[in-house]
Amino acid sequence: MKVLFAASEAAPFMKTGGLGDVIGALPKALAETGVDARVIMPLYSSISHDLKSQMKYLGNFEVSISWRKTYCGVFTATVGKVTYYFVDNEQYFDRPKAYGEYDDSERFAFFSKAVLDVINLVNFFPDVIHVNDWQTALLPVYLNAFYRGDARYANIKTVLSIHNIEFQGKYNPIILGSIFGLDVNCRSQLLYDGDINLLKGGIEAADMVTTVSRTYAQEILGPDYSFGLHNILGPRSYKLRGVVNGIDTNTFNPETDEAIYRKYDYSSIRFKSFNKKALQKEMGLPETNDVPVIGMVTRLTSQKGIDLLCEVMNEISDLPIQLIALGTGDSHFESFFYSWEQARHDKIRGYIGFSAQMAQKIYAGADLFLMPSKTEPCGLSQLIAMRYGTIPIVHSVGGLHDTVEAYNPETKTGTGITFQSYNAYDMLDAIRRAVDLFHNKPHWRNIRKNAMSGDYSWEKPAKEYLEIYKEIISK
Numbered sequence: 001m002k003v004l005f006a007a008s009e010a011a012p013f014m015k016t017g018g019l020g021d022v023i024g025a026l027p028k029a030l031a032e033t034g035v036d037a038r039v040i041m042p043l044y045s046s047i048s049h050d051l052k053s054q055m056k057y058l059g060n061f062e063v064s065i066s067w068r069k070t071y072c073g074v075f076t077a078t079v080g081k082v083t084y085y086f087v088d089n090e091q092y093f094d095r096p097k098a099y100g101e102y103d104d105s106e107r108f109a110f111f112s113k114a115v116l117d118v119i120n121l122v123n124f125f126p127d128v129i130h131v132n133d134w135q136t137a138l139l140p141v142y143l144n145a146f147y148r149g150d151a152r153y154a155n156i157k158t159v160l161s162i163h164n165i166e167f168q169g170k171y172n173p174i175i176l177g178s179i180f181g182l183d184v185n186c187r188s189q190l191l192y193d194g195d196i197n198l199l200k201g202g203i204e205a206a207d208m209v210t211t212v213s214r215t216y217a218q219e220i221l222g223p224d225y226s227f228g229l230h231n232i233l234g235p236r237s238y239k240l241r242g243v244v245n246g247i248d249t250n251t252f253n254p255e256t257d258e259a260i261y262r263k264y265d266y267s268s269i270r271f272k273s274f275n276k277k278a279l280q281k282e283m284g285l286p287e288t289n290d291v292p293v294i295g296m297v298t299r300l301t302s303q304k305g306i307d308l309l310c311e312v313m314n315e316i317s318d319l320p321i322q323l324i325a326l327g328t329g330d331s332h333f334e335s336f337f338y339s340w341e342q343a344r345h346d347k348i349r350g351y352i353g354f355s356a357q358m359a360q361k362i363y364a365g366a367d368l369f370l371m372p373s374k375t376e377p378c379g380l381s382q383l384i385a386m387r388y389g390t391i392p393i394v395h396s397v398g399g400l401h402d403t404v405e406a407y408n409p410e411t412k413t414g415t416g417i418t419f420q421s422y423n424a425y426d427m428l429d430a431i432r433r434a435v436d437l438f439h440n441k442p443h444w445r446n447i448r449k450n451a452m453s454g455d456y457s458w459e460k461p462a463k464e465y466l467e468i469y470k471e472i473i474s475k
């Protein structure tokens with residue numbers, strides 16, 4: 001079977017969050033099962049020089065959209081068993097950031113259409129094109145609108161994965177023709193609530209829609225979590241599936257992780273406390289094991305539940321804990337952590353920035369990992385934390401509900417501490433319970449062991465995706 005992933009990010013080339021992790025790992029896991037899995041993404045100027053030097057130039061052509069004919073260079077690289085293709089256009093991708101640019105609609109329309117021409121240039125006609133989020137949601141629309149007449153494209157199936165339904169790619173309908181090059185026949189597919197909505201168009205056009213956990217697949221059918229799209233998804237729930245993400249267990253492995261202070265596994269978990277001390281030292285916090293270190297590695301946005309912290313930070317700062325938060329995002333949340341670091345320099349650190357190295361040090365050095373997300377499609381941070389024996393405290397929603405089982409002292413099962421309703425005092429109570437658990441040595445040993453022995457790999461999810469591909473190919 002041949003599968004092409006089209007995505008706006010893929011680790012290690014570009015990652016701004018969970019999508020990058022997924023596209024860096026799922027194709028690899030599929031390749032292990034014998035699938036010819038390949039990935040295509042934009043050639044961002046911010047990709048490291050080292051990675052760029054491994055790429056080979058394959059050729060170029062022009063992509064036609066509307067009245068424009070735009071240059072498209074194609075490069076390739078191989079990582080393990082996975083072939084990557086890179087779409088080069090400096091006007092669109094030589095930017096400081098992957099997204100958040102004034103012309104994102106044009107940039108990713110170009111990319112989505114370019115992918116369909118690149119498969120011709122490289123002569124790789126897949127059975128399935130697997131697109132991801134709004135950035136590539138136009139691809140199934142373009143495929144149906146312009147390419148089906150060519151026998152080589154006629155039977156290609158498409159899967160759209162929704163990694164976060166909050167981001168939909170909404171634009172003024174006026175640009176349907178001029179920017180997207182689509183005529184009135186495509187208008188109804190893309191139009192929603194007065195906007196052109198790329199994710200909505202993808203949901204309609206794709207053969208299958210997946211999202212990244214079973215609970216989130218249910219949640220987005222209702223108005224509370226769908227950001228308006230439940231009316232679109234409801235009638236199409238027959239083609240909606242939830243597959244819980246895994247993590248790359250080779251990259252995220254405390255036994256081999258070069259970024260952490262000292263490697264360990266469960267049998268040498270005493271070295272985890274070495275990581276804790278070293279982290280405290282690097283952060284300038286008292287080097288003590290008398291209090292738990294609570295870590296956070298997160299985008300600083302409301303979705304991630306930072307509002308709850310703002311509400312009860314006074315109470316949290318009085319608990320016998322240390323708190324280390326690494327993140328970037330909304331400036332008022334960045335200032336919030338900055339001012340709490342000033343106010344409680346004895347126990348709170350807000351490390352504002354995006355640093356893969358520091359993230360790993362926190363996963364390894366913290367005792368507890370706080371993730372109070374308001375909504376959470378899947379969440380990868382809690383999986384990474386558990387793999388490192390760092391106990392998650394989570395709001396039991398979406399993928400957090402599917403992946404973190406509350407610890408039960410009776411049965412000694414479970415891998416984390418959960419709270420059910422999105423409420424600051426319920427979160428505070430969960431933190432207090434976590435602190436108690438930290439001091440109860442037998443239970444603390446159990447929960448850590450449970451967390452570290454969980455299977456967070458891509459093996460099982462990759463098989464589920466394979467079944468989905470087989471299902472749509474057979475139709």
Ligand code: ADP
Nearest residue numbers: 017018298299327353354355356359379380381
């Ligand atoms: P989302 O994709 O919604 O941001 P996920 O939990 O699915 O959240 O994935 C987040 C990924 O990004 C994890 O690998 C996490 O470690 C990483 N990450 C988030 N913020 C930072 C940061 N400031 N520095 C380094 N890594 C980060």
